[in-house]
Amino acid sequence: MQRLTPGTGMTEAFRDAVVALGNFDGFHxxxxxxxxxxxxxxxxxxxxxxxxxxxxxPVRFFQPDAAPFRLTSLDxxxxxxxxxxxxxxxVFGFDDRLATTSAEDFxxxxxxxxxASAVVTGEDFTFGARRGGNVEVLRAVGEGMGLSAExxxxxxxxxxxxxSSRIRRAIAEGDTATATRLLTxxxxxxxxxxxxxxxxxxxxxxxxxxxxxxxxxxxxxxYAVTARLxxxxxxxxxxxxGVRPTFExxxxxxxxxxxxxxxxxxxxxxEVALHHFLRPERRFESMDALTVQMQRxxxxxxxxxx
Numbered sequence: 001m002q003r004l005t006p007g008t009g010m011t012e013a014f015r016d017a018v019v020a021l022g023n024f025d026g027f028h029x030x031x032x033x034x035x036x037x038x039x040x041x042x043x044x045x046x047x048x049x050x051x052x053x054x055x056x057x058p059v060r061f062f063q064p065d066a067a068p069f070r071l072t073s074l075d076x077x078x079x080x081x082x083x084x085x086x087x088x089x090x091v092f093g094f095d096d097r098l099a100t101t102s103a104e105d106f107x108x109x110x111x112x113x114x115x116a117s118a119v120v121t122g123e124d125f126t127f128g129a130r131r132g133g134n135v136e137v138l139r140a141v142g143e144g145m146g147l148s149a150e151x152x153x154x155x156x157x158x159x160x161x162x163x164s165s166r167i168r169r170a171i172a173e174g175d176t177a178t179a180t181r182l183l184t185x186x187x188x189x190x191x192x193x194x195x196x197x198x199x200x201x202x203x204x205x206x207x208x209x210x211x212x213x214x215x216x217x218x219x220x221x222x223y224a225v226t227a228r229l230x231x232x233x234x235x236x237x238x239x240x241x242g243v244r245p246t247f248e249x250x251x252x253x254x255x256x257x258x259x260x261x262x263x264x265x266x267x268x269x270x271e272v273a274l275h276h277f278l279r280p281e282r283r284f285e286s287m288d289a290l291t292v293q294m295q296r297x298x299x300x301x302x303x304x305x306x
Contacts, residue, residue: 001078001081001082001086001087001088001089002014002087002088002089003078003088003089003091004050004088004089004090004091005090005091005092005093006090006092006109006113006114007113010113010114010115013048014048014050014087014088014115015115016047016048016115016116016117017042017047017048017049017050017087017088017114017115017116017117018038018039018041018042018045018047018048018049018050018116018117018118018119018120019038019050019051019052019090019110019114019116019118019119019120020034020035020037020038020039020049020050020051020052020086020119020120020121021052021110021119021120021121021125021127022034022052022053022121022122022125023053023054023057023058023164024051024053024077024081025053025057025070025071025072025077025164026071026072026164026167026183027071027072027077027080027081027084027183028071028162028163028164028167028182028183028184029155029157029162029182029183029184030122030154030155030161030162030163031122032084032184033152033155034120034121034122034152035051035081035084035086035120036084036085037120037150037152038050038051038086038118038120039084039085039086041118041120041150042087043085045117045118047117048087048088049085049086049087049088050086050087050088050089050090050114050116051077051081051084051086051088051089051090052089052090052091052092052114053074053077053089053090053091053092054091054092054094055074055091055092055093055094056094057069057070057094058094058099060214061094061095061099062099067217068212068213068214068215068216068217069168069214069216070213070214070215070216071164071167071168071171071183071187071215071216073190074091075190076188076190076271077089090114099129100129101128101129102128102129102132102133103127103128103129103132103133103137103141104128104133104137104141105128106127106128106133107133107137107138107141107142107145107147108141108145110142110147111142111145111146111147112145116147117146117147117148118147118148118149118150119138119142119147119148119149119150120149120150120151120152121135121138121149121150121151121152122151122152122153122154123135123151123152123153123154124154125151135149135151157181157182162182166178166182167179167182167183167187168216170182171187171216171217171218171219171274172216172217172218172219173219174218174219174221174277174280175277176223176274176275176276176277179274180275185273186226186273186274186275187216187218187273187274188228188271188272188273188274189210189212189213189215189254189271189272189274190269190270190271190272191210191211191212191213191254191269191270192210192267192268192269193208193209193210193265193266193267193268193269193270194209194210194211194266194267195209195266196209196253196255203287203290203291203294204291205257205294205298206257207239207240207255207256207257208227208255208256208257208258208265208270208272209253209254209255209256210253210254210256210270210272211252211253211254212241212252212253212254217241218241218274218277219241219277219280220241220242220243220280220281221240221241221242221277221278221279221280221281222238222239222240222277222278222279222281222297222301223238223239223240223241223274223275223276223277223278223301224236224237224238224275224276224278224300224301224304224305225237225238225239225256225272225273225274225275225301226272226273226275226305227256227258227270227271227272227273228270228271228273229265229268229270230265230268230269230270235258235259235260235261236258236259236301236302236305236306237256237257237258237259237261237272237301238256238257238259238278238297238298238301239254239255239256239257239272239274240253240254240255240281241253241254241255241274241281242281243281244281245281245282245283246283246284246290254272256270256272257298259298259301259302259306275304275305276301276304276305278297278300278301279297
């Protein structure tokens with residue numbers, strides 16, 4: 001799996017590729033259908049399959065003060081695309097230049113700079129300055145350049161289209177079951193383990209602490225989780241996502257206690273997947289009361305995961 005950029009980042013090995021084009025934040029069932037069609041089409045034609053994405057997300061570019069909403073990091077997407085059978089990930093850096101590129105010029109970029117022979121998108125995909133391009137424009141302009149275009153319809157579950165906004169809503173409400181069903185995997189947060197105040201260690205619950213960064217904020221509370229460690233090992237645990245209202249000052253963190261594991265993860269990157277929402281975050285009047293509840297949370301998480 002290679003990570004490419006338009007123009008200088010392209011190589012002859014990826015010319016005439018079939019490109020799946022979209023934001024693909026979350027890489028949910030609908031996104032998987034688009035990429036799956038591109039991979040199948042590429043395999044049939046004996047051509048490379050590329051998944052193109054944008055970073056930063058266009059919403060972040062146009063609304064820099066928007067609340068955190070990301071469902072995946074770029075690294076997570078790369079791994080997911082590879083798992084779907086793509087040969088490479090093409091990253092469009094979303095900046096002023098790209099934001100002001102006309103729809104026609106963007107199609108030309110796909111054909112001439114990227115070297116795409118075919119593009120597969122979702123039916124609602126828009127592109128170009130002021131969203132001036134859609135699938136009809138892509139087909140019409142691309143036809144004259146030798147670039148074909150195909151669309152894939154939405155995937156529906158329970159009578160509703162699978163969408164990133166629907167998944168974000170489920171995550172914000174602590175509805176891990178719905179988020180997992182639409183994503184086909186638990187929502188997972190990737191980050192570097194940082195030093196904390198070591199309170200958990202004194203209570204018998206040392207935690208791996210991570211900031212939530214640009215990720216969609218899950219409902220604050222306690223979760224049964226699994227963590228993928230730097231060596232690829234997956235370990236079950238229980239985590240608190242929130243601001244730790246029992247302690248002052250409040251600090252927003254994802255704090256994960258790993259079951260039956262010991263070691264030093266400081267400064268290393270791990271990925272924590274939220275499998276089950278156990279309870280909302282709340283304040284405790286004493287450390288003893290908090291410890292008792294933590295023991296209950298651990299027992300429940302073990303029951304669900306082990």
